Amino acid sequence: GAVVSQHPSRVICKSGTSVKIECRSLDFQATTMFWYRQFPKKSLMLMATSNEGSKATYEQGVEKDKFLINHASLTLSTLTVTSAHPEDSSFYICSVLDRGIEQYFGPGTRLTVT
């Protein structure tokens, strides 16, 4: 299966600041990547679908101006949490779609906003 990396694995930031999370497809070119959020003891919730070269498609209830997604190349998508608040603290997981068949998940990024 595809190899996906995320950076950083953990980040702590102060309330009001912005933080960028990178998702990289290491062994193939991914035109589609997905961003999920997982709160403690909860399931994964899709935030947005990231398409290379076009605007991301956000799920209902996800603020596109707060969660900025850029998929500028076939191997990299970034998620920027702007003006972070403590309630944004969560586990953020990206996935890449391999040949339109299966999603492969990154190792996740744990964000803590103080």
Next chain:
Amino acid sequence: ELKVEQNPLFLSMQEGKNYTIYCNYSTTSDRLYWYRQDPGKSLESLFVLLSNGAVKQEGRLMASLDTKARLSTLHITAAVHDLSATYFCAVEETSGSRLTFGEGTQLTVNP
């Protein structure tokens, strides 16, 4: 809107016992996935079920899919402690599209 329900949500079982986790979904789909998640970690893919009647087995785990009943099962045989984790099913509405996850089943296998 696609809904995916798992039960039970919590499962405590003894080593050596068998049990089944159920995953029901609300709309037509023939693509279902099972994942394992250990605490603090991301998802590990267990099974991909792509057609009605599909059955896959890996070690002590076996997954099946009945698209007519909109039901998938994950059967655990002779559980061991190493199987303790949270198990998620996820349904894909159409090929290459978004996944909708179940709530997860937190499995604890006791010695």
